[in-house]
Amino acid sequence: MQAPRESAPNGERPGRTRPTMNDVARTAGVSLKTVSRVVNGEQTVNPELAAQVQSAIAALNYRHDIGASTLRRSDRRTDMIALLLEDVSNPFSSALHRVIEDEARARRLQVLTGSVDEDPERERELIRTFTMRRADGVIIAPVSSDHSYLTAELPPGTPVVFVDRPGQGFAADTVLATNVTGAAEATRHLLAHGHRSIAYLGDHYHISTAQHRYEGYVAALTEAGLQADPALVAHGLHTTALAETAVMSLFHRPAPPTALFSSQNLVTIGAVRALRRLGLHRAVALIGFDDFPLADLLEPAVTVVAQNPALMGRTAAAALFRRLDGHTGEPGTFWIPTDLIRRGSGELPPSPQLLHGRSDRPL
Amino acid sequence: MQAPRESAPNGERPGRTRPTMNDVARTAGVSLKTVSRVVNGEQTVNPELAAQVQSAIAALNYRHDIGASTLRRSDRRTDMIALLLEDVSNPFSSALHRVIEDEARARRLQVLTGSVDEDPERERELIRTFTMRRADGVIIAPVSSDHSYLTAELPPGTPVVFVDRPGQGFAADTVLATNVTGAAEATRHLLAHGHRSIAYLGDHYHISTAQHRYEGYVAALTEAGLQADPALVAHGLHTTALAETAVMSLFHRPAPPTALFSSQNLVTIGAVRALRRLGLHRAVALIGFDDFPLADLLEPAVTVVAQNPALMGRTAAAALFRRLDGHTGEPGTFWIPTDLIRRGSGELPPSPQLLHGRSDRPL
DNA sequence: GTACTCCCAGACAACGTTGTCTCGGCTCTT
């Protein structure tokens, strides 16, 4: 009474391959093209035929093949966008990722992500891969210092958006945090609390965000009639461990600072660790650039210059989508404001103990 | 109303569309098929011709079209794998993501990710999208309670790996943390420090990991001749805020617990916040399931049952790749051990203050 | 010198889909 389930479910076809529009057309008794019209939601199909097609689709469990469709379409859209991030597992990157995923989903776009790890070579590799997969557009948190290669690498007209850091040598919409202003505000905040000896702890100087945050720091000091003391400035701290040792050594030399400004997440955390080890976490003021989870639960809670990754991501997505929709105006820069969140560590006054020149082992 | 805005600026072919193998063939003076052979690294091409092809590729800046290639190849591989995660921006998920990205990169596979957000409907949608894009295989951190739909949704033979939680109704390799054992170990640890009144704080009970961790908790209590007190058990805490209020109310009733076991990250953090607000963070012992960044910098530092997302990810990737390589053995389950990390909060003794029945407002 | 083998390169078709064109039938108009 029942047909055997195992032997070649539908007639002639060898059952191994998945059904195509042709199979659907045959089952529904219509032409291939009519199936295509139904699948693409064209309104010019007789409802009765459309219903036949729909039930054939259901019966055969047909799935549209986006790859084949893309190949044939005249606009060649893949409905995939590429997203190059520093590292998908780092909180800032993954916050961006999530927001962009959500925006993309609303437009039925798939996001292709890749981690770049501060390696310009990897940035180029990923761009190449994504080009071979014909991504419709690209959002890049750049690490390379020269993006002129994009001109050759991307098909002309491919929308590009830089986020977090500016690209160089390639004109594109750019979404940036107000790094200079935010860093200056943090430094001014420390100055306002009486600090005159403020250390700067930063990532590699060649990273533009680090550079801009340093600029803000210097600018605020200059406003106050001070100069950046080279002994209190450390660049190149790209891991927690490096930051930690840098801070340790700051306090093992004469005239240690009374406050720290750190230009990045990992650095801030390294600074916290070091201050803990030194027993100075309630004595030395600290402001970090970029917020991080649990900053409010540390003791003292860490004052930060918070970025707004959600807004950055939404803005970047919007800029990309506008281009995908045909906008061809001049590329612009979108500044996303930062926000100084006072939590305690940035409001500590200068420690008398440190001010009175106890230069040797403070522990 | 308005005339077409742009009259196609390029009348002739070259310029707008990107070069194809045909263009390369013409430039190099060889056949299309020879270009294909060179691009695919086949060794049967005369080196001289191959060199001509290579320089034509360079001259035209040719990029292989992976989509077209996939369509034509007999194995139909897209070299893309799908990864369904709870939320790409959550630390556990993004740690998995990163590891799997790295493993995939080594095999030149692209990872397609999507966030599921505890929504079974979204899980199905994503599976459907990834199928339409012909992903070669799928790694799923499942939320749905019934995966029998995968049988119809995925082409037969598509490798699937479940990670973090088991799938149901679909046989596939599965990578799980030792949830029961880990939770039991944590509970035993609290018992060993003298606690007899240990609260359980968990996510929705329908989530299998939550369920297993609860089982472990109950099992350890039973071993010690105790019973889980329903008044000390809270399920359904899926946000930090919910966890926080649950803990607050625990301590605003008679006979509060002297220790807390929380079954998940966000819950642990909510518990920390609540204990802080109550001023009980040095009085009530706490162990959380799943490690989180900065747990060691809180005061007291938080004892956790650490999972090993890196190993889980690598194991899942390896299982998937083995199937992609043709392995067809019975699906297996891979258990990834957890690790109790003693940091302080889990080693606090029962607080005499709480033991002596100060049942009213403890603040 | 012939016959056989081997191997490289090209011709051709096909993957699953959509753009274009055509055709037949219907409606509308006078």
Added chain:
DNA sequence: AAGAGCCGAGACAACGTTGTCTGGGAGTAC
């Protein structure tokens, strides 16, 4: 009643690539 206009549906080709097959030249053995 007949021509114009419209519209829905099918035939066909093509997107960029690779699998298969064929042809011809070089190499080898007799």
